[in-house]
Amino acid sequence: METTLPSLAPARLAEPESPDTLVLTVNNRYARRILANLSAGLDEQRRVMALPDIVPLRAWLQQAGDTLSFVPEAGLASHVIDAFGARSLWQRVIADIEAEHVLLDAGQAAALAIEADRMMSEWRLSLQPGEETVDHQRFLLWRDEYRRRLQSLDAEDAVLGFERVCDAVEAGLLEYRFSRLVLAGFTELSPQLQRLLDVLAAQGVELYQLELDATKARSVRRVMAPDPDSEWRLAAQWAGDKLRSDPDGRYAIVAAQLEGDVALAHRVLREALRGQGGEPAFSYNVAVARPLAQWPLIRAALAWLYLLAEMARQRRCAPSVAGAALLAGRCVADAEESDGRARIDASMRADAVVSLAAGEFARRLAQLAPALAGAWAACFEQVLANAGRASIDVWVGRFRQWLQMLGFPGPAALDSHAYQTVDALERLLERLARQTIVLGRIDFGAAVAALSSLAGQTPFQPQRDPSARLDVQGFLEAEGGRWDGVWILGLTDEVLPSVPRPNPLLPLSALRRANAPRATPERELAWARAMFDALLCTAPEVRVSHALQEGERELRASPFVAPIETEEYVLRRQAVPTVAMERIIDEKGPALPAGAPTRGGIAVIDTQARNPLWAFARYRLGAGQMCDYADLADQNARGLFLHKCMELACKSLTNSDSLLAQASDGSLAQVIDAALEQAASECLADYGAVVRELEQDRASAILHEWFALELERGPFSVKAVEEAFLWTRGPLQLRLRLDRIDELPDGRLAVIDYKTGGGKADPKSDWMRERPVGLQLPFYAAVLAEDQASVAALLLARLHARGIEVRGLADGDCGFAGPATLGEWADFQHLSWDALMSQWRMVIQRLADEYAQGIAANSVLRADDLAYCDVLPFLRLNEEADHVA
Incomplete structure (x- = not known):
């Protein structure tokens, strides 16, 4: 309902009667604005002014509740819970009642329930027969349980507090000193507020509405x-x-x-x-006030507390939890050890750490952030000694102590915004400590979660300039x-x-x-x-x-502005002076110095073939996309596990005769089972028992199918499994590891590379290029095996649950039906096997020389060559489109 109170000019608030006046505003902003306008009236002639009490309605209700606490007849509850306490209790009630509805968002439901409870009280909602909905019936069930728990705690919230103040005013239990009440900023009055005003008016209080400047724009x-x-x-x-x-x-x-x-x-x-x-x-x-949890200082404090809670709970944590704290900083030696903390985070990503043990975290800190390592050790010792359940006010004291031990908020001097943020954190902790009646005794993790939730619900904005x-x-x-x-x-x-x-x-x-x-x-x-x-x-x-x-x-204009006459207002573009552009083609970096370590192995040559600038940026400059934290759901774990199974199983084989003998006496199945168990213990240790069993069953079927295919091959002997090789050319040293090398009856070799993904296994399009890619097998055949036994077959074995297939290139019979001969590939029809090896050898040596000489042209033959490029922003292909063939 609209306000119908008589108006009062702002100037009358400074009259002698002002001490008997109470100004109730709709929010803090209105209160500050009125106070500022009154203060603007002070000058040299008038340096002092009597002002009325100017408070928001919510603050006055809280003051009235405090006053009533000294009136025994008021029957107030022993505790008053704030908005956070009320939401926590609502959320707990809803989660308990709706335990079977796992998809219900209890937090969102609590927010809706709080609003519904307030509206029912404030707007005196009444339902007529037949109006109840299923959702409303559930809400009433929640509200009854919520009120019951409030009563058991001898507590009340803001909704009950407003009703209690109205009742106390009506019963004459509340003493107040004002005789004039002025409302400011209220465009309408709810039935609940109207009831309060009617009672005050009946007791002789004069009611007014503050007259605001309502002069419309000229x-x-x-x-x-x-x-x-x-x-x-x-x-x-x-x-x-x-x-x-x-x-x-x-x-x-x-x-x-x-x-x-x-x-x-x-x-x-x-x-x-x-x-x-x-x-x-x-x-x-x-x-715009952002949630306090989004400010860097608060985010850092929460990250360190969450890390401490996780480490205390199970003596290990996810690497992302440790990384969040390390990168947030605001701790001992914040600036001095920032590089070391970042390197710890990067190393956890690169090492694919799935679960970080407390001892391993301490070891990494000692290596790269020694000052923080000492502070962490002392703090973690205190945490382990005081990690039991406690009330939230006790936890708040521990939070302060532990953050101080870690050096929060850092040794650097705080600027104005940072100082205000730390002050806001202190007020946040004080508010959290007052939630004891609602939260009860909780563990460390629940206490940190409560602090994080409160910080997420608390808006904060530094003081305006x-x-x-x-x-x-x-x-x-x-x-x-x-x-x-x-x-x-x-x-x-x-x-x-x-x-x-x-x-x-x-x-x-x-x-x-x-x-x-x-x-x-x-x-x-x-x-x-x-x-x-x-x-x-x-x-x-x-x-x-x-x-x-x-x-x-x-988009369409609002109906309120559509009738207003339009005006042409043009956006001026800043004049940019023309500058003569000079194009410099710089496609060659410094040559690789002798003795410099070469990172990347054979991938260096493969990347040089795809895009020389990519190779230079990735392996010479060390640029690369930051790895994400390891995830148990990462499909690469399956590939590593299957590779390990094949390695262990093949190491028990010496030749085709031993394979046939093992298959005949039933020991092959035992060999496979033993390989599966050992590989699972090494590669799947972080997975649950059910997932491990499923992966072992899948791998078992693949291995049995593979060895069934091998039993149909002709004679062979296993020459090497997972063997590493080193090739040197000038200052370049490249390492290569092959899955398996077999020796055929004629003394030549068959090189096998396992492919465990779902992609294609046919290398035809990769090898039949002027600058071939996928060079692992051609590199060994054309370069490493040159002075040893010659290679007769390059085989890519696709090991997948959907089927086993072998593709590649062979010079004669290799025992598998899938590989092609030179005559089946158009570009190789005119070549002999030795000529192809010689051609590949020259291409590989040329690519190696390019890399060593620093050639870094930004050119690429096919767009899909960069499908897995992790330095795409460095290549700036949108500006180098003419370099893409």
């Missing part, structure tokens, strides 16, 4: 922007022009969806408000403000009015009957009209704007 013009990005740039350009022409003026940009656009807002404002030398010419304030002449605010923040000029952007028909969002736990018919907020289109239209009218009173000059298109989606 000039209102509409600007149409092509898209939201341009709309922000136009608003920022307007603000910059205004501040340069009137540096003492106060201006505002009001955005409909500021939280989602905050990053864009900062970017365009820094650009538009830049001075001649590039430095900021004007400061500004953006009224008092010298700033430009404010960037949302609708609610701007309402009731006053500036010299305002630009309101984002006014599409999707925003003003917005789509109704009735609470799903409350019947829509009851919400509509009570005309509750956000419930119906009519209610949203009325709110939008009142908000738009209020925004038009914020400055004598107002510009409103909307975008015409967002991506491929057309």
Whole structure:
């Protein structure tokens, strides 16, 4: 219902009667604004002014509750829980009642239940027969249990507290000193608030509504922007022009969806408000409060506490948990050991650490971050000695002690924002300590989770710059403000009015009957009209704007701004002076020095064939995409396991005769089972028993199928399994490891490489190129085996549950049906086997010489050659398109 109270001019708040006046505001922002306006009346002639109490309604209710705590007849509960405590209790109640509904988000349901409970009380919702929905019935069940638990704790929340204050005022139990009550910022009165006002009026209190400056803007013009990005740039350009022409003026940009656009807002404002030398010419304030958990200092504190909790719980943790703390820093030797902490994180990724033991973490710290290692050891000892269940206030004391032992917030001096953030953390810990009645005795992990949840629900914004002449605010923040000029952007028909969002736990018919907020289109239209009218009173000059298109989606103007006359306002583009461009082709780096270690093995030659710049960046510069943390679901673990199974099984074979004998006497199955067990213990140790059993069953079927195929081969002997080789050419040293080498009856070799993935095994397109790739087998056949026995077959064996196949190239019969002969490949039809080996040898040596000489041309033959390139940004292929053949 709309307010119908008589108006009171702001100047009358400074009258002699002001000590008997209470000003209730809708929020803290209004209270600060009224106080600032009254303070502006002080000058040399009037240095002192009597002011009334100016407090938000919520704060006054809390003060009234404190006063009633000294009145025995009030029957107050012993404890008052805040919004976080109430949400925690609601969430616990819902999780207990809906334990069978595993897909229910208890946190989201708790937020909806809190809103529903407040609306039922505040708007006096009543249901008529037949209106109850299934969701509302579940909500009533939750609320009954929630109220029962509150009663068992002898506690009350804000909803019950408001009702208790109303009852106490009505019963004459609450003493108050004001005789005049002024409401500020209330565009409507809920039935609950109206009841309180009626009781106060009946007891002789004069009720007023603060008269705000409702003078509408003299000039209102509409600007149409092509898209939201341009709309922000136009608003920022307007603000910059205004501040340069009137540096003492106060201006505002009001955005409909500021939280989602905050990053864009900062970017365009820094650009538009830049001075001649590039430095900021004007400061500004953006009224967006991020959750405290997102600020770097708080994120670091939470990361260290979470790491301590995980290590204390099971003496190990996921590497991502340790990495988050190490990279966040804010600890002992923060700057001095930042490189060491980063190297620890990188090494855990590169080593594919799946689970980091406490001892291993301490060892890595001692090697690369010794100062932190000492602090960690002392702190972790204290944690292990005090890791038992305790009340949350005890945990808060431990958190402070342990963070201090780790050196938080770091040795560097704190700037203003960092100091305010640390102060906010201290207030957060104090608030958490007051949750003992709700949380009870909990373990370390639950205590850290509670702190993290509270930090995620607590908004924080550093104090605004008092010298700033430009404010960037949302609708609610701007309402009731006053500036010299305002630009309101984002006014599409999707925003003003917005789509109704009735609470799903409350019947829509009851919400509509009570005309509750956000419930119906009519209610949203009325709110939008009142908000738009209020925004038009914020400055004598107002510009409103909307975008015409967002991506491929057309946008329409809000019906409130559509009738306003449009104005052409052009976005100025900064003039960029033309500069003569000089193109320098630099495709050669320094030659590889003698004695320098070569990283990458045979992959160096393969990468040089695909793109020389990729090889130079990856292996000479050491560039590469940061590895992610190892994951048990990584399919590479399956490949490593299957390779290990084949290695162990093949090592028990000497030749085809022994394979046939083992198959005949049944020992082959035992060999396979033994290989599976040993490989599983080495490669699948971090997996559960069920997953290990499934992987062993899959590998068993593959190995049995493979050896069944081998039993059909002709005679062979196993010459090497997983053998490593070293090749040197000039300053280059390359290492190669082959899965298996067999010797055929004619004394020549068959080289076998296992492929365990689901991709193709046929190497035809890779080997039949001017610069061949997939060079492991050709490299051995053409280069390493040159002075030894010659190679007669290059075989790629695809080992997969969907089937076994062997592909490759062979000079004669190798015992498998899949490999091709030279005559079957068009480019090799005219070559003999020895000629092909010679050709490959020259190509490989040329590629090796290219790499050693530093040749790093950014050229690639086929786009799919870069499918697994981890330095794509370095190649800048969008600027080098002419280099792609």
